[in-house]
Amino acid sequence: MWSYEKRLQYPVKIKETNPKIAQLIISQYGGPDGELSASMRYLAQRYSMPVKSVSGLLTDIGTEELAHMEIICAMVYQLTKNVTAEDAKTAGFDAYYIDHTKGLWPQAAAGIPFNSCEFQSKGDAFADLTENLAAEQKARTVYDNLLRVIQEPDVREPLQFLRTREIVHFQRFGEAMEKVKEKLDSKNFYYFNPEFDTAFFKNEGASKAALI
């Protein structure tokens, strides 16, 4: 289960209303490489992950991604809290305002709704962990792109925090790959799928012998 803590992982205190920036940042809520996608990816993959420490890591990073989603939502909320109909008309927030007023709704910067097709849970440890390495890189690129175009310090600070987290998570998923490799025969990591061909995986000695 999960239990809520009434604070943000990183503080968000944005002074100026700016619907244009909100429209860009919302991509990290409901966009293809956003935090909702990230949390759902890791929390979905963990069930069949065959190495306990790795399913633990997926749980912990998936949980942290939920906290990142909350940071992004807090930013969008504060950037649009005092928006007027006139602001919405002129600042590129008009289409969103018509459908959602100031309500939070997961979509990409270009208005495409959140879609679970953006992430994968493949049921194969190497396929999933390699996906996660790429996902962290893609999210870092989005934060780079945001940091290049946004100048407001109170918006940039949480963005650069989130960017560093992508790099740390990349490192941990890389280490998780090593944990999976340790359980397998390095002569051929692809001899069977450790999440599906469990008889091989449980009896590592036999599988290694079969290869020699």
Next chain:
Amino acid sequence: MQTEHLAMASVPVQAWTGNCFEWEQALRVGTIFPELNLPFFAAEQFCCGKTDETGMTDREALMNQISCVSFALDDLRLFLDTHPEQQEAHNLREQLVMKRKELLKNYAENYYPLTRDCAGPWTKGPAPWEGACC
């Protein structure tokens, strides 16, 4: 011992050096590990930042301490997930857990509860997304 193999991705395993940022700086940067702080050119200026505590209310200063200690624990937890044998990191974790418990209790007694283990109604205190976290 880590070795590389053809047709398989490989990331070097991080070594524990015992050298961490101060918790305050770690939160600003986004990691407790100096070796994982790899800033983007367009955001470099934030990477050595420190919060200016002057002008903070007592509540804000306590919330800031909670954020710093809790974040150090978040980052340490992921490190321990892939380095369960690292005793020094476990010891540091235990110290931080005790410190955090004390800070959360103090916050609940003086202001409002942050977790369901702290006494007080949910309606007390502002929502986190209203800017109450700094």
